[in-house]
Amino acid sequence: MEGSILIVDDDPIVVKSCEYVLKPEGYEVKGVTKVKEAMGVLVNQNFDLIITDLKMPEIDGVKFISWLKEKNIPSGIIVMTGYPSQESIKDTLELGIVDYVTKPFSPSFLLDVVAKGIKFMMTRTTLLKGEVDASKSKAEELKKIIQTNKNKPGALIPILQKTQELIGYLPASVQRIIAKELRIPVSEVHAVVSFYSFFKMKPRGKHSIRLCLGTACYVKQATEILEKLKSHLKIEADGITEDRKFSLETVRCLGACGLAPVVVVDGDTYGAVDPVKADELLVNYE
Ligand code: FES
Structure with missing residues (x-):
């Protein structure tokens, strides 16, 4: 499998274990134990995925992810942590991560999450390339959908339904727009989207x-x-x-x-x- 991955974890054993599992599968992997080191690496090098711990000394994972977003680093982000909390999940979801795994995890689970993450990023890149113009007009349509429905009781579900009809699925970026416009937490939108199997977070084919x-x-x-x-x-x-x-x-x-x-x-x-x-x-x- 092709793909480049940056592992960021203050525990060198976790970094080595990830390298040990991922490298034989053909991934190009770089591991670092300090967020500052990761920031330095990212100045000169792009990765398809960044897998980062949350609880780290000096700069924690949430601050690191905020930095990645500020710098428009295009990599997909997967969070791994041994201490998941509602708050940390909410914060990282709002920052647009691709996936979230809890430690400890098995090698096969890590490989599965990484394969899905790489695939997701490749699909997203293809979609972005082909749909820049279309997405502008869809953004206008999305605004109209929200404005027309936002003051109606129980507005969230009809807005999600109409948005999915428009775009075909409900990516994290669109969930963030809807949450912002309705002035509700992204986690609330995400909870509804994940609860109903009708809603899709990934693109569907013809x-x-x-x-x-x-x-x-x-x-x-x-x-x-x-x-x-x-x-x-x-x-x-x-x-x-x-x-x-x-x-x-x-x-x-x-x-x-x-x-x-x-x-x-x-x-x-x-x-x-x-x-x-x-x-x-x-x-x-x-
Ligand atoms: S288990 Fe019910 S349709 Fe497959």
Whole structure:
């Protein structure tokens, strides 16, 4: 897997462990134990991801992330900490981090989070390149949606629904705009978006594939279907293809357990899917 990563943690054992896990997978990794050292490195070098601890002497993680934002450092940020608190989660979410992991974590968990983070950053870069003009007009539309609805009772959910219709998903940056305009905490917006499965925080392809990994589907080889679809589409779970034609999402239950294993493509439900031939479902959409 390609990608460059800066690890920032005052515990050298954590830094070494991350390097030990990530380097053999092909990532270019640099580890530092001081925030000031990280700041110095970032003057001359860009990274796809920065994985940072929160509790560090001299300059803590939240101040470091604020500095990254002030300096417009384009890397995705993943926070890792052994001391998560509501307050620290809220602060870092408001600063626009990509993901949040708690220590200790297993090597496979770290690899999974990093792979998703790198993929997210690559997708975001592609979207930004292709959509600068479109995003300007969408920003105007978004303002209108908020202004029209903000004084209505229970305004948040209709605003989120209309915004998702407009943009296709609800990235952290858009959640921050909505929170600011409604004068409510970002964590409140984030809580609503995460609670309802209808809301999406990542972009969806022209065709949206949802694969159920709930118990009934899991015991009928849903994970093999997942592997088949991932290798056919060349994306990870919850990813989107480069041409943005397909996105692959895993869900916990699609409410059709009697048909397990179940895949839904756009509005079409496929039951008793054969794991070996799962990719053949996509022929009609290609
Ligand atoms: S567990 Fe898959 S549809 Fe319910």
